[in-house]
Amino acid sequence: MSVSWKLGGLMLGLVFFAAMLLVKPIGMSTEFVVFDGVIWDMINPDIVVVGADGPTSSNAYLNGVAKSVANPLNYGVVFVLATMLGAGVSAALRGAYGGGGVVPSLWAANFGASSVKRFAGAFLGGFIVLYGARLAGGCTSGHMMSGMSQTSVSGFIFAAGAFLVAIPTAMILFKQEG
Amino acid sequence: MQLFIALVVGAAFGAVLDRIGATNPSVLGRMLALRALGLMKAIILAIGVALLLTFAGQMTGIVDVGHMSVKTAYVGVFLGGMLLGFDWALSGYCPGTGLCALASGRRDALFFVAGGLLGAFAYIQSYDAVKATGLLEPILGGKVTIGAVPGSKFGALFPGLPGDIVGIVLGLVFIAVAFVLPEGRAGDRAATVPAE
Structure with missing residues (x-):
């Protein structure tokens, strides 16, 4: 069973707080x-x-x-x-x-059911995501979630860059509903 | 003891990521395309809750300010965020959720993680060249929080502002935004996490 955004968000927030309280972000x-x-x-x-x-x-x-x-x-x-x-x-x-299934439904609705195509997209995605994360010095967890949770200025800069590109990209790539 | 905490908090983190749909590329894609914002609401609420508890905890002395770990601000943070943003949208995975998806038996995530290991390796190799461009030089004071957090070793972008109060106010704002944001756009499918 999946959870509502309220319960999920509360639990996710508690996890980030627990890490900060006990050891580090x-x-x-x-x-x-x-x-x-x-x-x-x-x-x-x-x-x-x-x-x-x-x-x-x-x-x-x-x-x-x-x-x-x-x-x-x-x-x-x-x-x-x-x-x-x-x-x-x-x-x-x-x-x-x-x-x-091997190919996520949203991807299949927009790019077809070819698993090879999906694997290539995922591989390229992983390469650039991790190159970008290392260039930025952190990722969605370290910069965005942990960073913004500490009012860290770099966290806000990172989130701005990520969403500025991710939102238009997703709107262009995924026009069909999966 | 630290390893035990890593085990418990880490497992809880992974389980929550799975239950809010963050490891599902279709849920992530619909969120970034602004069609189903349930996951976005959960993430914003989480940051709000963490902000509120962290800074209330610091003010009451429950949370050790020394646990804070603020990363340096530099131009590469923005550029790296943009690079990550592009392929986060394309693949539907970020580093953490890609690993979780792999562990959840998603075969495409295996390719994401393999690409990720290679991408991180490419950065290790190009680090000297990147550094030479000056993109990694600190800006806005480097390792800073918005306001000055009492007892913290980090600087402040606005030294006149009390950092802990800023954190609590920001936490309340994030929580309010999470509640105000619509779950889905009118006419679109409900924003619930599919069973897929």
Whole structure:
């Protein structure tokens, strides 16, 4: 069973507050960099090395998360994995595991039922979404939800950029009702 | 203890995202096309509730101000937001909901996450070049909140404004907006989350 916007919004707000009260604000996109770093370090163990000052990386950007790459069993990684677990169990409990088909209905109504086309769109989407999120320094969770919940100026800048483009794009792409 | 909190709060976050329809690209697409705003109302209400509780909690000493984590403002935040916005609309996923959708058995989300890992890797590789453009230089004071939050290590865009009061007022405004916003446009289908 899905919930009303009132109950859903209240619960989502309580989750963001709980994270802030107990540890720190929620963020998701940093962990993509950590996962990349873990994979990269498996292929090339020299990319993150543990020295006297702790883990460091020769790559300037990865150096910022070198500690997490060297020891992935940390708060941020466990939080993301738990989020996935919670979503999966919740979907299964309401009998919606699998999403009711490979191609979402709104996409199918506008671009057809081809799964290859959808997979290509999702792949391209993931690439640009994460590139954009890293350029911005956060995503919908970290910048928009957590940022605006703290009256952070960067959160409002991010939300303005995201909605300024996302709303006209969706209006043009999805004219047909799914 | 922190890992236990990550497990509990993380699982709750994922379950709520699933129940409000945020992991369903069709619900997200209808929201961004401004046809069904139930999810938008939920998100705005959530930010309002979080604002209200966070700053009321800080004023009463229940919430540690040190837990705040304010990100730097720079031109790239706006540009990155626009890039994310375009493909958020196209794919129907953002980083968090894409991972949740993958865990919910949506096969297209596997491609989103794979693309995401590659996109993040592309940013790691291009970081030096991006930095050289100056897009990452702090603007408006960098790590700042709107007003000055008592006890916070972050600066303020308007140092004369009390940051905690700003937070509470803004929280009330967000909650009011969530209630005032219509669920769907007249003549369109009801904004309820489909069983899909």
